[in-house]
Amino acid sequence: MQRHTLKTRLTITMLALSLLGLWSLSYFSIQVLQQDMEQMLGLQQLSAVKVVATSLDAAINEQGSSLSHLARAIEPAMLAQPERLRQQLERLDKGDMFEGGLQIHDLQGNMLVSAAASPGNSAPPAFRLPAFLNQTRVVVHASSRLNGLLPMSVPLLNDDGQRYATLTGFTNLRNSNFLSRLLAAGYGGSGGYMVVEPDQRLVIAATNPAYVLGNVPPVGHSKLVDRFVGGYEGSGVTRNSSGTEVLASAHRSVLAGWYVAAALPTSDAFAPVASMQRHLLLATVVFALMLGALTWWTLRRQLAPLMDAISTLTQMRVSAAPLQALSVQRDDEIGRLFIAFNGLLSAINQREIALQQSERKLADILDHADSYVYLKDREGRYLYANRRVRTLFQRSMAQLAGLRDEEFFSSASVAMLRQHEQAVWQHGATLRVEEPTVDRRNGRAAIYQSVKLPLRDQAGEIYAMCGISIDITERKQTEEALRIAAIAFEAQAGIAVLDASLHILRVNQAFADITGWPQSEACGQPINILRSARQPQGYYEAMWRTTRKDGVCRDDVWLCRRDGKDFYARGTTSAVYSLRGEVTHFVCHLIDVTDSYQRETLRLQQEAAHRDVLVREVHHRIKNNLQGITGILRQFTYKHPELEEPISHAISQVKGMSVVHGLRGRAADGAVHLCELCSEIAAEVGALWQTAIRVDIPQHWQPAGVADDEAVPVALILNELILNAAKHGGRSHGGVDLTVRRGDAAEQVVITLSNHGQLAEQPASTPDPYSGLQLVHALMPRAGASLSLRQEQQLVVTTLRLGPPVLHTTITEPS
Numbered sequence: 111m112q113r114h115t116l117k118t119r120l121t122i123t124m125l126a127l128s129l130l131g132l133w134s135l136s137y138f139s140i141q142v143l144q145q146d147m148e149q150m151l152g153l154q155q156l157s158a159v160k161v162v163a164t165s166l167d168a169a170i171n172e173q174g175s176s177l178s179h180l181a182r183a184i185e186p187a188m189l190a191q192p193e194r195l196r197q198q199l200e201r202l203d204k205g206d207m208f209e210g211g212l213q214i215h216d217l218q219g220n221m222l223v224s225a226a227a228s229p230g231n232s233a234p235p236a237f238r239l240p241a242f243l244n245q246t247r248v249v250v251h252a253s254s255r256l257n258g259l260l261p262m263s264v265p266l267l268n269d270d271g272q273r274y275a276t277l278t279g280f281t282n283l284r285n286s287n288f289l290s291r292l293l294a295a296g297y298g299g300s301g302g303y304m305v306v307e308p309d310q311r312l313v314i315a316a317t318n319p320a321y322v323l324g325n326v327p328p329v330g331h332s333k334l335v336d337r338f339v340g341g342y343e344g345s346g347v348t349r350n351s352s353g354t355e356v357l358a359s360a361h362r363s364v365l366a367g368w369y370v371a372a373a374l375p376t377s378d379a380f381a382p383v384a385s386m387q388r389h390l391l392l393a394t395v396v397f398a399l400m401l402g403a404l405t406w407w408t409l410r411r412q413l414a415p416l417m418d419a420i421s422t423l424t425q426m427r428v429s430a431a432p433l434q435a436l437s438v439q440r441d442d443e444i445g446r447l448f449i450a451f452n453g454l455l456s457a458i459n460q461r462e463i464a465l466q467q468s469e470r471k472l473a474d475i476l477d478h479a480d481s482y483v484y485l486k487d488r489e490g491r492y493l494y495a496n497r498r499v500r501t502l503f504q505r506s507m508a509q510l511a512g513l514r515d516e517e518f519f520s521s522a523s524v525a526m527l528r529q530h531e532q533a534v535w536q537h538g539a540t541l542r543v544e545e546p547t548v549d550r551r552n553g554r555a556a557i558y559q560s561v562k563l564p565l566r567d568q569a570g571e572i573y574a575m576c577g578i579s580i581d582i583t584e585r586k587q588t589e590e591a592l593r594i595a596a597i598a599f600e601a602q603a604g605i606a607v608l609d610a611s612l613h614i615l616r617v618n619q620a621f622a623d624i625t626g627w628p629q630s631e632a633c634g635q636p637i638n639i640l641r642s643a644r645q646p647q648g649y650y651e652a653m654w655r656t657t658r659k660d661g662v663c664r665d666d667v668w669l670c671r672r673d674g675k676d677f678y679a680r681g682t683t684s685a686v687y688s689l690r691g692e693v694t695h696f697v698c699h700l701i702d703v704t705d706s707y708q709r710e711t712l713r714l715q716q717e718a719a720h721r722d723v724l725v726r727e728v729h730h731r732i733k734n735n736l737q738g739i740t741g742i743l744r745q746f747t748y749k750h751p752e753l754e755e756p757i758s759h760a761i762s763q764v765k766g767m768s769v770v771h772g773l774r775g776r777a778a779d780g781a782v783h784l785c786e787l788c789s790e791i792a793a794e795v796g797a798l799w800q801t802a803i804r805v806d807i808p809q810h811w812q813p814a815g816v817a818d819d820e821a822v823p824v825a826l827i828l829n830e831l832i833l834n835a836a837k838h839g840g841r842s843h844g845g846v847d848l849t850v851r852r853g854d855a856a857e858q859v860v861i862t863l864s865n866h867g868q869l870a871e872q873p874a875s876t877p878d879p880y881s882g883l884q885l886v887h888a889l890m891p892r893a894g895a896s897l898s899l900r901q902e903q904q905l906v907v908t909t910l911r912l913g914p915p916v917l918h919t920t921i922t923e924p925s
């Protein structure tokens with residue numbers, strides 16, 4: 111059997127594929143079967159472990175009941191005689207339980223008496239009960255080894271049911287005990303059980319006594335054991351401490367908190383699976399060998415016609431006989447191959463006809479091409495020219511054949527064309543070049559983009575030069591126009607061309623000089639790189655909406671340079687629309703007018719400063735005139751003492767207005783601040799009515815300023831409220847308290863006045879409508895102000911709340 115034959119390769123391939131498929135199927139089946147058996151055996155094993163765990167709880171209950179029975183033989187009075195109590199403990203009938211001895215502990219867990227299981231034996235070592243032990247039930251102490259002793263405690267109760275001590279019995283884990291008897295039967299033929307205390311990973315009892323008081327593998331050694339210790343109840347496969355792979359299951363004991371585990375070597379558990387695997391592998395090898403032999407015989411029979419055809423074709427090649435059609439005997443792949451070969455023979459006979467047709471089609475394609483296509487020999491004579499060349503020279507192919515470029519172009523053009531063609535002939539490489547020419551017949555100048563390449567025969571020799579030329583005269587003229595437009599583009603004004611998504615496509619040098627963004631870095635960036643924080647929020651979005659809608663937007667705007675400095679620009683943004691009316695581009699023009707803007711701003715600031723000086727001077731003079739009026743009113747009071755109170759009231763109102771104009775004349779911005787207004791009016795009223803007015807305003811806190819049109823009304827309102835507080839309760843009861851605080855609502859100020867007095871049930875109307883609360887209500891602003899009065903024991907509390915639009919400055923919280 112030869113290795114290179116098709117039969118051999120197919121046979122080996124089929125054999126390999128069969129073995130791979132069968133072995134894969136066998137392996138998959140074995141794995142599925144093993145998983146199913148593992149799950150089934152794990153469930154069975156877990157059920158057995160649950161039964162043992164239940165039996166363990168029952169045994170612990172029985173052991174605890176026995177210990178409780180022994181506890182009933184002990185009386186509280188015995189604690190006073192420890193030796194007698196020890197003898198009593200040794201004489202108790204303990205049966206085969208608590209062979210480790212007994213102990214009694216007080217309420218603090220201290221050992222009082224320790225007794226052996228029987229006289230003559232050694233007593234258990236001292237054992238201190240945990241401090242938390244105060245239950246009135248049986249407790250198994252699984253956290254202490256005590257040299258192989260397992261303690262179990264029950265409370266000793268008096269006649270009132272109160273615990274006065276604890277009785278502890280010890281089970282010797284090294285000897286036969288109730289735990290070892292429970293696990294003695296084992297699991298399966300070679301498996302067994304063990305009881306493990308999870309906190310110390312300590313083996314309490316096991317079917318194999320060698321494991322008792324040993325430890326399960328440490329943390330990280332076995333993931334399944336770590337899960338059992340952590341509280342997992344289930345089954346899995348792991349390796350024991352001796353390295354044997356086992357199927358293990360675990361279940362928790364309800365009373366002691368231990369877990370009961372069963373383990374069975376997988377070699378015993380999965381023995382049927384291993385046997386089945388061996389039989390499947392043997393069957394696979396036998397079946398693969400049979401399949402290989404059958405494949406070899408089948409291929410040899412099926413490929414016999416093909417071998418006969420190979421022999422026939424070899425004879426036809428050696429004898430140089432004319433090609434003959436092969437005999438088709440079967441309608442299969444080999445038969446169709448023979449039919450295809452016979453069709454190839456007939457196709458060869460039509461090759462020359464097809465070649466001629468192809469040449470005619472190529473000629474038609476070249477005649478309809480927009481390029482000038484031609485062939486020349488080494489002497490520069492035309493061998494072929496398409497229709498476009500013939501039309502240019504106004505010659506037929508028969509007339510053009512054998513002519514040179516001297517018949518059509520100027521001498522300078524001919525010399526250039528010959529130089530380019532000689533480079534192709536000499537170097538045998540493709541040449542791409544622009545060729546400006548002048549037609550000698552009509553003087554027409556034209557520029558051609560030409561590609562000239564050599565044509566080679568089968569021997570690699572160049573037999574002709576092919577030229578393909580395109581008339582680019584119009585394109586060159588367009589480029590010249592664009593060059594002129596580019597010069598105009600580089601104007602003094604900054605220009606940027608954007609796409610529809612507001613990304614920069616091109617900028618001129620002036621744009622780069624103004625913004626600091628060079629052309630190479632600006633292109634591709636969004637136009638948002640020029641946004642300045644000085645512009646109001648939403649300004650730029652509104653500008654682009656206007657441009658899209660109206661086609662143009664002109665405005666002066668703050669922009670930001672690359673270095674982060676702002677500049678003021680006079681800009682025009684224009685939209686470019688497609689034929690369908692869609693925006694395709696934007697063109698932005700901008701001029702830096704920062705210097706002129708700053709000069710104009712400085713001029714306006716100087717005018718405003720001059721105007722502010724004049725306004726403060728006017729307020730200062732008004733204040734002086736009002737103070738003069740108060741002086742005249744005081745003189746009138748001296749002459750007419752009976753009018754002192756109404757005139758003092760008028761003086762107070764005039765002083766309130768004087769305070770407003772004084773504050774305006776004193777402030778640099780001409781604003782009236784509420785805190786200063788309250789303090790000034792309180793001082794004026796206190797001095798006029800000889801009353802202590804205590805003003806409480808937090809330090810470093812500036813409430814809102816008062817609107818210009820509300821300054822005088824607010825001053826008169828404050829004057830009336832403070833004046834009424836001073837008149838009706840301030841002077842005779844120690845003065846008036848005035849506080850200024852922030853209100854509950856945003857930008858609100860609360861002014862509170864407190865004075866001794868009593869509110870009338872019905873407010874009395876005064877004959878003078880321009881004084882008292884009637885004046886206050888008349889002057890109250892329609893919005894942003896409210897007034898309330900209330901009685902708090904012996905105090906009258908007046909609350910004035912002010913907010914926008916009466917106040918216009920944000921309130922800052924006191925530090």
